[in-house]
Amino acid sequence: MKRIVIIGGGTGGTIVANRLRRETAVEELHLTVVDRDDLHVYQPGLLFVPFGLEEPEDIVRPRHSQLHEGIEFIEADVDLVDSERSAVRLTDGRELPYDALIVASGAALLYEETEGLRGPGWGESVFSFYTVEDATALRDALADFDRGHLVVDLVDMPIKCPVAPLEFCFLVDWFLRERGVRDAVEITLATPLDAAFTKPVAAERLGGMLTGRGIGLETEFATGRVDGAERKLISWDEREIPFDLAVVVPIHGGAPFIERSPGLGEELGFVDVDIHTLRAKAAPNVFAIGDAASLPTSKAGSATHFEAETLCANVERVLGGEEPEGTYDGHVNCFIESGFHKALLIDFNYEVEPLPGRYPEPHVGPLALLGESRLNHLGKLAFQPLYWHVLLPGRDIPGVG
Amino acid sequence: MMSRAVDVDAEGFMTDATQWDRDVAAAIAAEAGISPLTDRHWQVVEFMRERYLESGSAPSIRTLGKASGVPIKELYELFPKGPAKLAAKIAGIPKPRGCI
Ligand SMILES: Cc1cc2nc3c(=O)[nH]c(=O)nc-3n(C[C@H](O)[C@H](O)[C@H](O)COP(=O)(O)OP(=O)(O)OC[C@H]3O[C@@H](n4cnc5c(N)ncnc54)[C@H](O)[C@@H]3O)c2cc1C
Numbered sequence: 380m381k382r383i384v385i386i387g388g389g390t391g392g393t394i395v396a397n398r399l400r401r402e403t404a405v406e407e408l409h410l411t412v413v414d415r416d417d418l419h420v421y422q423p424g425l426l427f428v429p430f431g432l433e434e435p436e437d438i439v440r441p442r443h444s445q446l447h448e449g450i451e452f453i454e455a456d457v458d459l460v461d462s463e464r465s466a467v468r469l470t471d472g473r474e475l476p477y478d479a480l481i482v483a484s485g486a487a488l489l490y491e492e493t494e495g496l497r498g499p500g501w502g503e504s505v506f507s508f509y510t511v512e513d514a515t516a517l518r519d520a521l522a523d524f525d526r527g528h529l530v531v532d533l534v535d536m537p538i539k540c541p542v543a544p545l546e547f548c549f550l551v552d553w554f555l556r557e558r559g560v561r562d563a564v565e566i567t568l569a570t571p572l573d574a575a576f577t578k579p580v581a582a583e584r585l586g587g588m589l590t591g592r593g594i595g596l597e598t599e600f601a602t603g604r605v606d607g608a609e610r611k612l613i614s615w616d617e618r619e620i621p622f623d624l625a626v627v628v629p630i631h632g633g634a635p636f637i638e639r640s641p642g643l644g645e646e647l648g649f650v651d652v653d654i655h656t657l658r659a660k661a662a663p664n665v666f667a668i669g670d671a672a673s674l675p676t677s678k679a680g681s682a683t684h685f686e687a688e689t690l691c692a693n694v695e696r697v698l699g700g701e702e703p704e705g706t707y708d709g710h711v712n713c714f715i716e717s718g719f720h721k722a723l724l725i726d727f728n729y730e731v732e733p734l735p736g737r738y739p740e741p742h743v744g745p746l747a748l749l750g751e752s753r754l755n756h757l758g759k760l761a762f763q764p765l766y767w768h769v770l771l772p773g774r775d776i777p778g779v780g
Numbered sequence: 781m782m783s784r785a786v787d788v789d790a791e792g793f794m795t796d797a798t799q800w801d802r803d804v805a806a807a808i809a810a811e812a813g814i815s816p817l818t819d820r821h822w823q824v825v826e827f828m829r830e831r832y833l834e835s836g837s838a839p840s841i842r843t844l845g846k847a848s849g850v851p852i853k854e855l856y857e858l859f860p861k862g863p864a865k866l867a868a869k870i871a872g873i874p875k876p877r878g879c880i
Binding site: 535536571573599601603615616630646647675 | 837840841842843846847852853855856860861862865
């Protein structure tokens with residue numbers, strides 16, 4: 380009997396646990412998923428909460444009920460991974476020995492890395508939307524925001540779902556128009572990138588979409604601090620953007636236990652892995668998946684989903700004494716992941732930018748998320764309270780797919 | 781310094797890291813208004829180059845701030861506007877893509 384421990388019961392941990400459970404007999408494999416809470420958030424839904432298009436309680440389900448039978452769920456906080464002894468230490472002192480470890484601990488939101496972000500003004504004029512709590516507070520603030528300068532600020536890459544700040548801009552533009560106050564609000568997107576997005580063709584298209592909606596774009600703005608009392612964002616090179624309402628996507632890093640685990644992480648705290656096999660450089664029986672892995676691809680549910688295939692095969696290989704295979708190619712596309720093993724894969728009828736010289740080869744990038752058609756769908760979905768009930772069970776939505 | 785041709789892309793980033801040497805770096809820096817390159821500049825430029833040759837991608841500003849030994853604030857003073865980009869250009873490596 381081999382023991383597999385999976386740290387994190389989010390998108391990646393859940394997919395991998397269920398997949399491994401299906402593929403192997405219970406007598407062969409003991410599967411344990413550890414998470415610090417039992418609340419699985421459907422994260423793409425966070426984008427809709429600030430606009431009242433989604434109720435916070437509707438995007439959260441118990442983690443354990445997403446896991447197939449025969450998978451042990453432990454609610455505990457991981458303290459560190461001792462990859463030399465092949466054991467996970469929990470903060471309550473317990474130890475979980477493993478034959479193979481899968482780190483699926485996602486990305487941590489590092490508000491404290493930006494001076495002043497959660498200082499004066501936080502929750503009054505400074506908000507975010509990457510957690511249920513933040514998205515809900517922003518919803519309450521947006522409800523009676525009817526004039527002034529709204530700034531959407533992306534502090535630094537990488538972030539989960541790199542197009543989310545842009546989508547937020549498009550949605551807030553729509554939201555303010557619906558309420559008849561768009562003329563009294565100036566909207567600006569501030570980004571450290573030199574364009575609206577990382578990839579040239581997408582950036583051009585998106586830049587055009589921002590302009591078309593009268594949304595300002597402030598590029599190469601690397602936020603150094605937030606002055607909530609004076610209501611301005613200040614960049615490292617001392618440029619200032621005054622705001623009345625700031626929506627800030629905080630810096631992301633790996634889960635703090637990764638940094639505490641010898642040899643496991645790179646500088647930003649993500650697990651240092653082979654980008655094709657997903658095996659950690661720290662030890663031959665340690666792997667990482669999803670946002671926790673230091674892969675040069677988007678931190679997205681779709682990438683996580685594609686990685687799972689390679690990862691499960693490689694875990695089984697390594698447990699059987701074989702070498703892992705480098706089959707993951709960085710694939711990511713517009714896959715709206717439910718977090719509950721149900722998903723909707725949307726194929727857009729639009730050109731994919733070949734990315735010469737980029738890892739790993741021309742592929743469908745997050746560009747797939749960027750077609751106007753998706754925005755139309757978001758708009759449509761936005762008007763439809765049945766969004767979750769149709770989308771999450773993976774049923775067909777008319778006009779999509 | 782002898783004049784010598786190096787291959788660059790449309791934005792002036794060298795496309796062949798092997799054509800790089802310290803003189804090329806100084807020339808690119810001078811063209812960008814940084815002259816001379818101080819020890820602190822070199823610390824960053826060399827760190828970038830090593831990282832790139834080791835990992836195949838140029839480090840981001842946050843990695844520089846955490847691992848190069850030069851804090852972010854100073855990086856902006858040394859390489860105005862976009863430190864990661866400018867330092868990469870001087871280091872003779874491709875433009876950092878940020879993330880995808
Ligand atoms: C606003 C928003 C919109 C998005 N939109 C999209 C979209 O449209 N399409 C798309 O593909 N993706 C989207 N994403 C991204 C997607 O949600 C993530 O990429 C995906 O959930 C990553 O899965 P994961 O398993 O790596 O991490 P997660 O699902 O975040 O799971 C990580 C888990 O690890 C646990 N954990 C961390 N540290 C510890 C510890 N010390 N001890 C125990 N447990 C721990 C956490 O509690 C968490 O449950 C969006 C994300 C956000 C925030």
